[in-house]
Amino acid sequence: MNVFQESRRIIITCNKRLSPYLEKEVRDLGFEPERVFQTGVELLGTVRDCIRLNLNLRCASQILYSLHEFRVNSPQELYDVVFKFPWEDIMAGEGYFSVTSNVDHFTINTPLFANVKVKDAIADRFRRNTARRPNSGPDLDQTVVHLYWKEDRGELFADTSGYTLAKHGYRKVPGKAPMLEALAAATLMAGKWDRQSPFVNPMCGSGTLAIEAALLATDRRPGLYRDNYAFMHLLGYEESFYREEREQLDARVHDVPGLQIIASDISDDAVNVAQSNAGMAGVANLIRFERGDFAKTTVPPAPGVVYFNPEYGERLGEVQALEETYGRVGDFLKQQCKGYTGYIFTGNLDLAKKIGLRASRRIEFYTAKLDCRLLEYELYAGTRQKKQSESESESGV
Numbered sequence: 001m002n003v004f005q006e007s008r009r010i011i012i013t014c015n016k017r018l019s020p021y022l023e024k025e026v027r028d029l030g031f032e033p034e035r036v037f038q039t040g041v042e043l044l045g046t047v048r049d050c051i052r053l054n055l056n057l058r059c060a061s062q063i064l065y066s067l068h069e070f071r072v073n074s075p076q077e078l079y080d081v082v083f084k085f086p087w088e089d090i091m092a093g094e095g096y097f098s099v100t101s102n103v104d105h106f107t108i109n110t111p112l113f114a115n116v117k118v119k120d121a122i123a124d125r126f127r128r129n130t131a132r133r134p135n136s137g138p139d140l141d142q143t144v145v146h147l148y149w150k151e152d153r154g155e156l157f158a159d160t161s162g163y164t165l166a167k168h169g170y171r172k173v174p175g176k177a178p179m180l181e182a183l184a185a186a187t188l189m190a191g192k193w194d195r196q197s198p199f200v201n202p203m204c205g206s207g208t209l210a211i212e213a214a215l216l217a218t219d220r221r222p223g224l225y226r227d228n229y230a231f232m233h234l235l236g237y238e239e240s241f242y243r244e245e246r247e248q249l250d251a252r253v254h255d256v257p258g259l260q261i262i263a264s265d266i267s268d269d270a271v272n273v274a275q276s277n278a279g280m281a282g283v284a285n286l287i288r289f290e291r292g293d294f295a296k297t298t299v300p301p302a303p304g305v306v307y308f309n310p311e312y313g314e315r316l317g318e319v320q321a322l323e324e325t326y327g328r329v330g331d332f333l334k335q336q337c338k339g340y341t342g343y344i345f346t347g348n349l350d351l352a353k354k355i356g357l358r359a360s361r362r363i364e365f366y367t368a369k370l371d372c373r374l375l376e377y378e379l380y381a382g383t384r385q386k387k388q389s390e391s392e393s394e395s396g397v
């Protein structure tokens with residue numbers, strides 16, 4: 001089996017509701033998806049294709065290359081199937097591997113149990129055939145085997161990514177309530193920003209949105225910030241495959257003359273963190289950082305995009321205090337962002353009503369815990385805006 005040349009099923013996983021944006025990225029790379037579902041995209045390809053996908057995709061989490069499909073009804077059957085698979089074709093006997101899984105079967109109470117069965121079967125096969133066995137453990141920085149098992153259908157994959165692709169590698173300091181990088185990128189793709197006109201991000205926190213905006217505009221892809229992937233530890237890997245793809249990423253990076261990205265926050269700590277993350281991403285010179293209340297953020301002449309990700313508040317007292325903040329955000333959009341397209345990303349739709357503007361689109365997203373919306377507002381420059389905000393403040397929407 002030469003996984004670098006053999007075409008098989010590839011499943012690209014992503015966070016819930018990111019698959020429309022992931023699908024677009026996959027198509028833009030020249031691949032034809034076979035299937036798109038809520039948490040992923042399926043296509044046919046080789047591990048060489050997986051290398052390209054790993055380096056380029058902003059919205060993906062894991063890129064799984066199918067090794068074997070089978071029927072399975074008990075942990076012992078799982079062990080037997082895994083034991084029979086020729087692991088020596090894809091991993092070295094003296095190497096290290098890790099097992100992850102997505103299991104839903106009545107005989108399995110904890111996925112860790114299924115992982116141990118897979119790990120034992122692989123190790124036992126190596127021991128029997130070669131008198132050596134690879135080490136195993138939880139670290140995802142070398143070979144990673146993934147088990148999918150739902151009802152009686154099992155599938156083994158080589159996880160070609162290892163650690164998740166949803167984190168883009170430049171954020172060394174997380175800050176408070178940061179957005180996942182893949183989610184931030186997807187929300188920018190979902191919106192109307194043309195990647196040239198001003199992008200204003202008050203309440204920037206650790207800077208994820210402003211940084212992802214700079215990465216999108218200049219076509220810096222996630223592979224620029226990472227130098228270890230699980231595919232590098234599969235037998236048959238040749239560094240030249242990877243180098244070719246990596247060089248293409250360098251070649252894509254371009255300047256956008258006059259690009260204005262402005263990020264501000266009231267917290268000095270947040271701005272320091274955002275600046276340091278932007279430095280790690282190599283885009284600090286593309287973002288103007290400001291400190292202070294959001295209402296003082298510089299807004300260049302329209303058109304442009306202004307994007308807020310305010311706190312949602314978990315306790316009642318916090319929510320009450322945030323009502324006023326959301327109201328002020330609405331005033332800022334109406335008064336200081338005329339001619340812009342505004343975006344609010346929030347997990348609290350009741351608070352969003354305090355904005356006092358009618359959203360032109362409500363795009364569904366999901367974070368680890370919450371149903372979220374990206375709300376889009378057309379902030380007309382003329383009388384239309386005035387009439388609209390007057391009628392809406394009466395209706396409270």
Ligand SMILES: C[S@@+](CC[C@H](N)C(=O)[O-])C[C@H]1O[C@@H](n2cnc3c(N)ncnc32)[C@H](O)[C@@H]1O
Nearest residue numbers: 178179203204205206208266267293294309311
């Ligand atoms: C949910 S966090 C933003 C997280 C950000 N999207 C990220 O990925 O890190 C909200 C941010 O709003 C800032 N903030 C709260 N009230 C503010 C105000 N009145 N003016 C400016 N920033 C404010 C907080 O300091 C916090 O960094």
